[in-house]
Amino acid sequence: DAGVTQSPTHLIKTRGQQVTLRCSPKSGHDTVSWYQQALGQGPQFIFQYYEEEERQRGNFPDRFSGHQFPNYSSELNVNALLLGDSALYLCASSLYGISTYNEQFFGPGTRLTVL
Amino acid sequence: DQQVKQNSPSLSVQEGRISILNCDYTNSMFDYFLWYKKYPAEGPTFLISISSIKDKNEDGRFTVFLNKSAKHLSLHIVPSQPGDSAVYFCAATGTAKMNYGGATNKLIFGTGTLLAVQP
Structure with a gap:
């Protein structure tokens, strides 16, 4: 069992660009949650997907959007990147x-740096 | 609004001694609490949890205590080992049923405590 996997591991973007991060959940899991961990902070909940729908959302602007596919994998999209979006993005999977x-169960995260 | 607080950014303990990590919360709707451990370049890994109907849960060297009246929980590690050196996050959630029929899995994390266990 590969556990939760995320890609890419690291990413460097410039302000104003758009980014897509990917997550494959642990085998058998159907729910995916995304968290943002800024430097020196704990992870903050962005949103959660179940049955290909966003079920809950944290206090993040509409620039943050996501998607869940029929195979339960998920993407996190961030538009119009700001310097403050630099963080470790964590994906977590669970059962409904x-x-x-x-x-x-958390993946290793994607480190996003916005210059 | 920091609903889950870990007021000690770091803690240093001698190998073999007890490590006590503390966490406070403000939201009375939280009814399930967890501790996660995080090594650099890895995601958080689940350590131990406690439901609000209990005041203590033990798993090997790890014990979590919950004081609901004080809205405080603590993690005790006895004896501490050098391999325990990591960042420890306290997290909380409410398990009330959501409008779509499932329970929330939304975790609210504290800011973490860096534990260093000295050999």
């Missing part, structure tokens, strides 16, 4: 649950 917490 009803009124229970299902453990989230």
Whole structure:
């Protein structure tokens, strides 16, 4: 079992550009969540996808969007990049649950640097 | 608004001694708490969790204590080992059912505590 995988590992972009990050969930998982971890901070929830729909969203602007595919993999898109978007972007996968917490497994992250 | 706080950015402990990491929260809707461990260049890995119906959960060298009245939890590592050196994140969530029928898996993290265990 490969666990949660993310690509690319590192990425350098300039202000105003657009970026797409990718995530493959752990085998058997159907829910994907994305988090942003700025330097010196804890991960912050961006949004969560289940059944190819955005189910929950954190306090992030519309420049952040996502997608989930039928095979449960997911993409995070960020438009009009700002210097403040530089961070480690973490993907976490889990199983859909009803009124229970299902453990989230995190990928190694994608380090995005915006110049 | 920092709903989950870890007020100690770093902690240094001698090998074999106890490490105590602390976490405070403000949101009364949180009913499930977790500790994650993170090494550089890796994603966070789950360590131990506790439901709000309990006040203690133990797993080997790791014990988490929850004080709901004080909105405080702590992670005890006994005995501490050099391999425990990492950043530890406290996280919280509410397991109330969402409008789409599933439970939220949205985690609110603290800012982390860097634990250094000295040989």
